[in-house]
Amino acid sequence: MNMFLETLIGGLLAGTMYSLVAIGFVLIYKASGVFNYAQGSMLLFAALTFVSLTDQGVPVLVALVITIVVLALMAVGIERLILRPLVNRGPMTLFMATLGLAYIVEGTAQGLMGSQVKALDLGIEDLPIFLGDIMISQFDLTAAAVALILVVALSLLFNKTRLGVALRGVADDTSAALSIGIDINRIWQIVWTIAGLVGLVAGLLWGARQGVQFSLSLVVLKALPVLIIGGFTSITGAIIGGLVVGAAESLGETYIGPFLGGGITPWFAYALALAFLFIRPAGLFGEQKIERV
Amino acid sequence: MRKLIIATLLAGGAFMATTATLNAADVTQYIPLPTYRVGAYASSGELWWAGERDYFRYINEVEGGIDGVKLNYEEFETEWSPDRTVEVYERVKAGKDGSPIAFFFTHGTPATYALLEKAAADKIPLIDPAGGRTESIDGRVFPYAFPLLFSYYSQASTGINYIASKVGGFEKLKGLKIATVYHDSAYGRATQPAVELLAKKYGFENIQIPVADPGNEQSPQWRQIHELKPDWVFLRTWGVSTVVGIKTAARFGFPADHIIGDVWAGSESDVIPAGKAAIGYSALAPYPGGADFEIHKRLKKFILDAGKSDLRDQKYFGAVNYNVGLVNAALAVEALRTGYKKFGARPLDGEEGRWAFEHLTIDENRLKEIGFVGLLQPIQITPLDHEGGGAARIQSWDGQKWVLQTDWIKADHEALRPLIEQQAAAYAKEHGITPRTPDTETN
Numbered sequence: 201m202n203m204f205l206e207t208l209i210g211g212l213l214a215g216t217m218y219s220l221v222a223i224g225f226v227l228i229y230k231a232s233g234v235f236n237y238a239q240g241s242m243l244l245f246a247a248l249t250f251v252s253l254t255d256q257g258v259p260v261l262v263a264l265v266i267t268i269v270v271l272a273l274m275a276v277g278i279e280r281l282i283l284r285p286l287v288n289r290g291p292m293t294l295f296m297a298t299l300g301l302a303y304i305v306e307g308t309a310q311g312l313m314g315s316q317v318k319a320l321d322l323g324i325e326d327l328p329i330f331l332g333d334i335m336i337s338q339f340d341l342t343a344a345a346v347a348l349i350l351v352v353a354l355s356l357l358f359n360k361t362r363l364g365v366a367l368r369g370v371a372d373d374t375s376a377a378l379s380i381g382i383d384i385n386r387i388w389q390i391v392w393t394i395a396g397l398v399g400l401v402a403g404l405l406w407g408a409r410q411g412v413q414f415s416l417s418l419v420v421l422k423a424l425p426v427l428i429i430g431g432f433t434s435i436t437g438a439i440i441g442g443l444v445v446g447a448a449e450s451l452g453e454t455y456i457g458p459f460l461g462g463g464i465t466p467w468f469a470y471a472l473a474l475a476f477l478f479i480r481p482a483g484l485f486g487e488q489k490i491e492r493v
Numbered sequence: 494m495r496k497l498i499i500a501t502l503l504a505g506g507a508f509m510a511t512t513a514t515l516n517a518a519d520v521t522q523y524i525p526l527p528t529y530r531v532g533a534y535a536s537s538g539e540l541w542w543a544g545e546r547d548y549f550r551y552i553n554e555v556e557g558g559i560d561g562v563k564l565n566y567e568e569f570e571t572e573w574s575p576d577r578t579v580e581v582y583e584r585v586k587a588g589k590d591g592s593p594i595a596f597f598f599t600h601g602t603p604a605t606y607a608l609l610e611k612a613a614a615d616k617i618p619l620i621d622p623a624g625g626r627t628e629s630i631d632g633r634v635f636p637y638a639f640p641l642l643f644s645y646y647s648q649a650s651t652g653i654n655y656i657a658s659k660v661g662g663f664e665k666l667k668g669l670k671i672a673t674v675y676h677d678s679a680y681g682r683a684t685q686p687a688v689e690l691l692a693k694k695y696g697f698e699n700i701q702i703p704v705a706d707p708g709n710e711q712s713p714q715w716r717q718i719h720e721l722k723p724d725w726v727f728l729r730t731w732g733v734s735t736v737v738g739i740k741t742a743a744r745f746g747f748p749a750d751h752i753i754g755d756v757w758a759g760s761e762s763d764v765i766p767a768g769k770a771a772i773g774y775s776a777l778a779p780y781p782g783g784a785d786f787e788i789h790k791r792l793k794k795f796i797l798d799a800g801k802s803d804l805r806d807q808k809y810f811g812a813v814n815y816n817v818g819l820v821n822a823a824l825a826v827e828a829l830r831t832g833y834k835k836f837g838a839r840p841l842d843g844e845e846g847r848w849a850f851e852h853l854t855i856d857e858n859r860l861k862e863i864g865f866v867g868l869l870q871p872i873q874i875t876p877l878d879h880e881g882g883g884a885a886r887i888q889s890w891d892g893q894k895w896v897l898q899t900d901w902i903k904a905d906h907e908a909l910r911p912l913i914e915q916q917a918a919a920y921a922k923e924h925g926i927t928p929r930t931p932d933t934e935t936n
Contacts, residue, residue, distance in 0.1 A: 411766025463677035463703035
């Protein structure tokens with residue numbers, strides 16, 4: 201029983217790391233209807249910028265501020281050079297644009313900051329703590345706390361500020377938002393900046409676990425089943441989806457994996473997502489759209 | 494006017510003659526290099542290609558080429574993708590600028606697998622040191638495949654030999670639990686037959702635990718390790734799965750000094766991001782890290798200090814992956830040198846390249862001459878043995894640098910050879926290959 205609980209709790213906590221990545225996707229999808237394939241590259245770029253600065257001896261807080269400014273500039277650039285010229289184009293066009301953007305961001309990151317793996321020490325010990333006989337990762341607990349804080353902060357932003365209302369307005373009906381004078385271009389810049397910041401948080405936590413390197417951009421592969429399960433338009437969905445995927449992967453690898461030769465985590469999450477697609481195509485918390493045909 | 498015309502013609506003739514002389518002197522051997530400077534494995538690649546290029550440049554600019562033949566090396570970006578490597582192979586197999594290719598570095602086991610049959614048909618040797626298909630050691634079935642230096646079976650055997658030395662002898666292996674945590678791919682599974690064989694021979698329990706690519710979450714695997722309580726763990730991962738493996742092991746309380754990484758889990762990129770968790774971690778080192786070897790002194794003087802190095806940051810001079818490049822380049826250079834002695838100093842084709850590799854011997858004296866003592870093991874390749882070495886040193890990470898713990902530890906070739914021959918024979922049967930008989934060959 202202890203083994204089961206430990207596996208379950210470990211999986212749930214690991215799942216919050218997936219949620220952090222998924223939230224970045226949700227933000228952009230909600231505001232602009234774009235499935236941003238470049239989220240993983242933005243995550244890499246953000247973490248790499250921060251670590252490259254601290255490696256040069258820049259104090260942590262200054263490095264953080266500079267990184268945020270760089271991400272904001274990148275968001276403005278993306279809006280001006282990619283989103284604005286492609287406004288009113290179909291979702292597939294925008295998706296393909298973000299696909300290209302991913303390669304540009306990855307190439308720029310490696311070109312400017314090198315491709316060597318960089319160590320990142322956030323000062324969070326990755327040692328186990330025990331609840332009775334159950335072992336829990338201190339690092340994963342911290343990551344879960346960070347995810348929680350992030351969700352609360354984003355909820356406050358969306359629900360309690362004028363900016364949040366504008367963001368939700370654009371997300372719900374772009375034309376209506378335009379008609380009442382909301383500057384949609386500015387909104388997109390802000391959303392992409394916030395998604396970059398979420399990417400920075402996720403990148404720092406993932407980077408502390410595995411080093412800041414190119415493969416950080418591949419953690420998006422963990423976010424896709426999370427989005428399918430939780431829904432593309434809900435931050436709560438991203439959190440719940442992450443927990444479901446994390447727990448399922450962990451339990452699946454431990455209890456089903458040995459019968460299938462092991463190493464089942466990558467496809468197991470996608471198989472689960474596929475099952476959800478059959479039952480709830482919009483995900484657990486996604487918007488069910490009913491359209492006249 | 495006539496004088497002017499004659500003078501012009503004479504000058505032109507002299508110019509043509511000079512050009513012809515220069516062209517004769519500029520005989521080059523074409524060496525294509527499929528590389529990966531971008532993508533998921535760029536951190537290894539960037540240093541690897543720097544090592545190869547620096548050594549080739551040293552040979553060209555300091556030694557004047559190999560017996561006067563300069564090396565014309567050219568990179569092709571593949572992002573470590575086998576299909577792109579195959580595309581590169583197809584593009585370069587006919588050679589360039591009048592030079593055929595004597596061999597093709599695959600720079601990756603998946604690419605070697607993909608090209609095995611094509612290259613055999615084209616009679617072009619595939620060179621994949623410390624990689625490739627292990628049974629291709631048997632050159633009777635695989636004349637054009639060279640898993641030089643340190644095959645996967647040798648990696649398993651050397652690891653077990655090292656554990657035996659740590660526990661007080663082979664008889665003490667009986668009853669031990671040795672777990673292999675492996676990247677769930679052809680590369681990761683490649684040592685399994687050898688470990689199984691050695692487990693039967695020495696009586697240890699063989700536990701195999703796969704990690705799916707990319708391996709950035711390994712709690713279930715290490716929870717299993719925590720439950721099974723193995724005495725040693727052999728870590729056969731690659732890229733990010735090594736860093737996460739080492740860190741997760743620490744989280745589950747498994748001691749780093751009882752983990753042995755394989756060749757491709759033993760570079761600075763694997764341990765620096767793991768921080769304190771990696772202190773005491775050991776790895777098999779057919780390519781030891783460090784910049785204190787004689788060749789490094791020569792390169793420092795003639796290449797680095799002259800501003801000609803391909804290294805972007807000189808702090809990586811002597812890093813494991815840089816040294817991988819140096820050793821592999823040296824193997825290629827010494828093989829070409831062997832070939833030029835036999836066929837003359839001119840560009841070799843694939844068939845001549847095969848002969849050159851099959852007669853490559855680098856003994857202690859030669860290692861001393863080329864400055865590779867301690868960095869490269871003595872090797873002797875024959876038509877029957879395309880590995881030619883089969884040993885590694887063990888290095889441990891002290892938190893700052895790799896520290897060499899042992900001299901060269903040889904694999905148990907007597908135990909491994911029947912397994913290799915058996916698998917090569919099965920491949921020959923499956924592909925309708927009649928094994929060659931090198932003893933009866935004329936050259």
